[in-house]
Amino acid sequence: MELQSETFNPADFAWRGISLTPAAAAHVCDLAVKQGVQGIRLGIKTSGCAGFAYVLDTVTEPKADDLLFEVDGAKLWVPLQAMPFIDGTEVDYVREGLNQIFKFHNPKAQHECGCGESFGVQAE
Template sequence: MTTQADIFEPADYRWRGLTMTPAAAAHICELVAKQPGLLGIRLRVKQSGCAGFGYVLEQVSAPEPGDLLFEQQGARLWVPLKAMPLIDGTEVDYVRDGLNQVFKFHNPNAQNACGCGESFGV
């Protein structure tokens, strides 16, 4: 039997939110400037990898119902409400290492990560 105490409703919580480094915000703004109709990026979480969850970035031309918007330095980052328990407090960074360029996620909720860095567990 399910009681009210057993039900988790993400909308009932106060979230710390997500932040972007200046490099991540600048890169998102560059992407938006290059593509007409693009509003920003959505960060989803999916069950994946050996540690449990993976990050998924998508281009946003229209927000989805239930998306939360985090805006910084003109860059817009949408997150589905149901992902917040896993990534609340995350800082999104954009780093260049030699020829490689990639978004990095500094997630305070991640208790472990797989060896290749593609997934995390909470």
């Protein structure tokens, strides 16, 4: 009997998507206008004590494997390879004291580090 190895292809899945709150959408639109970009890209990188960290970059030209999520004119791209880790995430923009920051409400995050900079996920 021959064993076959299956590969994981994110393109084979139906995604719930990424959502933006009205505050996050307004801030992304402001950034796009002020910086002369199309929007932002939300990705992840291996980092921190919990496993992964969110990465935000401005987008002047989307990449071929980016998925576009648009809310109220705000454009958010996500690399296809990041979707298994952040699918269903709501992006918010909040004021915390004197700081204004993006917050991520990720239903796949099983735990976060104490400083809140990284998160971990459970394999499904």
